[in-house]
Amino acid sequence: MRHLSAILLALLLAPGLAAAADVAVVGLFANKAVVVINGGKPRTLSVGETTPEGVRLISADSESATLEIDGKRETLTPGQHGAIATTAPPRSERKKVVLTADSRGHFFTVGSINGVSTRFMVDTGATTIALSSDEAKRTGVNYLAGRKVLTQTANGVVPVYRVRLDAVDIGGIKLANIDAIVIEGGRLPVALLGMSFLNRMEMRRDGDTLMLIQRY
Numbered sequence: 001m002r003h004l005s006a007i008l009l010a011l012l013l014a015p016g017l018a019a020a021a022d023v024a025v026v027g028l029f030a031n032k033a034v035v036v037i038n039g040g041k042p043r044t045l046s047v048g049e050t051t052p053e054g055v056r057l058i059s060a061d062s063e064s065a066t067l068e069i070d071g072k073r074e075t076l077t078p079g080q081h082g083a084i085a086t087t088a089p090p091r092s093e094r095k096k097v098v099l100t101a102d103s104r105g106h107f108f109t110v111g112s113i114n115g116v117s118t119r120f121m122v123d124t125g126a127t128t129i130a131l132s133s134d135e136a137k138r139t140g141v142n143y144l145a146g147r148k149v150l151t152q153t154a155n156g157v158v159p160v161y162r163v164r165l166d167a168v169d170i171g172g173i174k175l176a177n178i179d180a181i182v183i184e185g186g187r188l189p190v191a192l193l194g195m196s197f198l199n200r201m202e203m204r205r206d207g208d209t210l211m212l213i214q215r216y
Contacts, residue, residue: 023055025065025076033057033065050164050177052128052199094214097171101208108190111170113139119190120170122210124203126194129165129180135191136182141165143182151183159184168197173214175200 027034031047037055045057058066058073066075099107099122107122113131116139123130136143146161161182168178170193179196202213 023067023074023076025078025080028060028062028065028078030062031060033060033067035065035067050179052179052196054200095171095173096211096213097173099210099212101210105208107210109170109193111168111193113168113191114141114166115169116140120193121190122198123192123194124198126192128162128194128196129168129178129191130188130194131180131182131191132188133182133184135188136163141180141182143184146182170197170212173201173212 022038024036025033026036026042027044032044034042034044035055035057036042037051037053043051045051045055045060047057047059050056054069056068058068060066064075064077066073068074097109099109101107109120109122110117111120112118113135118131118135118139131139131141133143141163143161143163146163149160149162150157151160161184163180163182165178165180166176168175175197180194198212200215202215204211204213
């Protein structure tokens, strides 16, 4: 942890550019840690869980937590901050996709989940990717193995399963291990491309077009 600020500064100034998540541990339990990422709200992570920013909890006990992003690890104690940096490609080499709005201003695109073609609608109000149970079955997502919660929808209270998608591809931008929810019994005609994917994009809107540029 010594000289971490200097190391991070050097990475940020390097030609390859670096993306970094500022992480603070504010609470510890057996196999769980309460963390603050990039000055946001505290959130509780279980071992093996990955945040939309790409921070994964490797281990935790009453004394410290080990976190990882892009294969780089830091071990933090309560109250300690760490900047976990990962080198990103130059802007000119980053993958990008341009979407065009429909007549109602919605952005639709055809991508894939686990290699299976899937129609998405961009939804910045959705915390994660969301898909129906029928779409989950079609794309090979074993949603019944996910954590089940109940949520209120326009069709009443329905079960929702929290899962992780092995692979999501939008126009050649491929991400792995993306958080998602599966809505059982709810009518969801297309999958919603939520912030668990979009958080890793730079989004530029110009009139009826939206450009997604992969950040990391």
